[in-house]
Amino acid sequence: MDTQHNKIRLGVNIDHVATVRNARGGAVPDPMRAALLAEKAGADGITAHLREDRRHIVDADIDALMANLTVPLNFEMAATDEMQKIALRHKPHAVCLVPEKREERTTEGGLEVVREENKLARYIAPLRDAGCRVSIFIAADQKQIEAAHRIGAPVIELHTGAYCDAHAERRFDERDAELERLRDMCAFATSLGLEVHAGHGLTYDTVQPIAAFPDIVELNIGHFLIGEAVFDGLETVIGKMRKLMDDA
């Protein structure tokens, strides 16, 4: 097998290029341009979250990404009827279901799969039939992982936000406990046959312990990369993140 295939995939989330664009209105900076640069710099996929309120990525961005990307698009969305229609129209490579509350600043917790099991099973069926690889963004919680498996999702993405927050706030015991939970749940999910991704809040400082999990397949990283690109340029920061992941 090509060794390339054994590397952890890096999905670059370009939402916050759109955040900066939308702060002024108009067309720049263009998330599509960032996506093409990310591809060139070694991103294995592009992630974009079309929120209900269109606060960053808008429908025209998804149209452009679908038309122009050569790497897979991971389309993040809430499990609503509107988003399902959009996903079925575009049939992106991957659909990642995330919880979404209008008032939150970012995706604050994982999806509640246990309570919504039957509804979510019905929701993802047509997406899977359309050929989209469905992933479910969840906390590192065994019950949620089991429920994601039962509804037939092939992929889960583990929420690394609590681990990253604990690191940033120097609560190191909590950080280490979160890391251990993530590692254990990554192994557990893999043992069920699920493909495991992870993301949210990852930085140069927090990526390596996650990238060192034996079974992790993909990391999705956005806010830090886009912020750091202001200082170092997008290609350089993606290259640095890629190297940290490979070295781990």
Ligand code: PXP
């Ligand atoms: N993965 C998922 C499912 C997300 O919702 C987000 C944030 O949109 C990310 C990864 C990327 O998080 P960040 O922008 O903090 O790197």
